[in-house]
Amino acid sequence: MEFTDDEVVIDKPANDLDRLVLDVAGILEALDVRYAIVSGYVAVLFGRARATEDIDVITERFDEATANRRASELRDGGYWGSAMPLDEMYATLADDRPVRVAEKDHRVPNVELKFGSDQYDRASLENTIAVNLPDGTLLIGSIELQIAYKLDMGAQKDFEDAIYLYEVAEEALNNRELERFVSQLGVGAEYERLKATR
């Protein structure tokens, strides 16, 4: 694993989650839609060995015509909306609800797609990092924000994801940036707890 300023190279074989997200992200990119992968899958992508079935993807807002094209591309690619028909993609996203995309007739694994809605979603979209895998490139939200956000979520598995990302990306982390997000999210005590576990 090699880190540069805005890029990470991970030369690992793809698993079923990687293949799903590479395919769905490829369709987003082909339609020129900005996206950022966030939350638990980011830790898994960096090697955290834990079970997960959902891949959270934030996108910039797009119009109904783009949503319809995307739905059509996904159907052609062998996917369906596992919680609602893909035809309802725009209405669902515009209602600030996520759209779950999975291989046809399956519910897991799935990509949970939603429009960016708050300042942290926007920060993820504006500061993406390219992760280069042997089979393609994925865009993830900044690792510093993922750590702070995980600390804010509060569950034990989220705290453990934060610890893992903090450890594995240690040398590449921008500590000033991390502390800025920690302060914005008001998770100073949790951050101190994370550092104290070392």
Add this chain to the structure above:
Amino acid sequence: MSDSKRLDDKHARNREQRVVQIREWAKYVRTHPDEDWGKQVNRILNSQLQSARHFEHDRPDPESLRHALLRDEDDSGD
């Protein structure tokens, strides 16, 4: 010592051990070739996904749960 205190202590010890394991694994990932740790993670992840797929159709889908909750809220609001 009460049973609940003993249980709390046991959970705290388990959490500490998990954190140690997570840190050790992160160190392993940092210091070994990607292909090495990648294969190990993929074995765990792919088998977990296969197992989840065996039961995926027995689960209620999130959208019908949401509708059921909204219906309950409407009913209780009368």
